[in-house]
Amino acid sequence: MWQAASTTKLHFLRNTTPYIFRSFxxxxxxxxxxxxxxxxxxxxxxxxxxxxxxxxxxxxxxxxxxxxxxxxxxxxxxxxxxxxxxxxxxxxxxxxxxxxxxxxxxxxxxxxxxxxxxxxxxxxxxxxKSLKKVLIPKYNFLKSLNISNEDAVKVLKRSSWSSSGNLERTIAANIAVLREIGVPKSHISFLVARYHSIGQRSDKFSENVKTVVEMGFNPLKFTFLNALQSFCQMTESTRQQKMEMYRGWGWSEDEILLAFRTCPQCMQLSENKVTKVLDFLVNKMGWQPAVVARAPMLSASILRRGLFQGVQW
The missing domain is CATH 1.25.70.10 (Transcription termination factor 3, mitochondrial)
Structure with a gap:
């Protein structure tokens, strides 16, 4: 009886000792x-x-x-x-x-x-990221666009750019669209370095470029880039909501378009911030909405500088 029990114990120890050692x-x-x-x-x-x-x-x-x-x-x-x-x-x-x-x-x-x-x-x-497959090819592509080393580093830091996907193909197609309408090379380089919109899906990007051109923006001017960036960052429903917000303040379609052409960033401002500024200028200062529409840069400046109490950046 003892011998059988001892054998069982020895068998158990043999099987568990490696496990105990590994755990230790x-x-x-x-x-x-x-x-x-x-x-x-x-x-x-x-x-x-x-x-x-x-x-x-x-x-x-x-x-x-x-x-x-x-x-x-x-x-x-x-x-x-x-x-x-x-x-x-x-x-x-x-x-x-x-x-x-x-x-x-x-x-x-x-x-x-x-x-x-x-x-x-x-x-x-x-x-x-792979040096040969990702970092070097993407860096060489950026340098081919006459982008400075400083800007190239900023772009490579973006998660989308340093991924292993072939984003260059999309970028190249979008750049071709911009070159076709005469956007200066320096502006294209700036867009690639500073804005994520250049990596937007090509068909959607082309659609946004067409819309911005039809709105009267000159591809040779820098405001074209600002307008394009604004459109690329917004869905159609968001864009319509912004338009409706300005209509609610008495702006006509032409006045909204004028404001957007003068200051494309006004379409990127939140409804809360726009409401505070327009309430200040129209209701407290007594300005006519049409006057504010012709000076959208003033509204943007007020927001940036926090020139009146109640508006906080």
Missing amino acids: SASNQHSFTVSYLVNSCGLSPETAISASGKIRFENPKNPDSVLALLRNSGCTNTHITKIVTKLPSLLLVNPEKTLLPKLEFFRSMDLSGADLASILSSRPSILR
């Missing part, structure tokens, strides 16, 4: 990872515990090499804390083969240490 080993590994994230990367214990669920390492060799490269690129302890918090898996990449070439690529764009550190800490996921 995993526990030590987890403890080391958390300790490293707190002491070397500046994460809070809570954040470190959460991050350790995504990464595990047994020694500091690789993470230390990653942190050294980041520091050599201008990252301070604060930058490193932000980077590791957002992208803890970066500590596991191959420092020399994966991380260093990307850092050298960004430095080749004339980025100073502080600027590069700021970019990496604000959006470290850019370091996950």
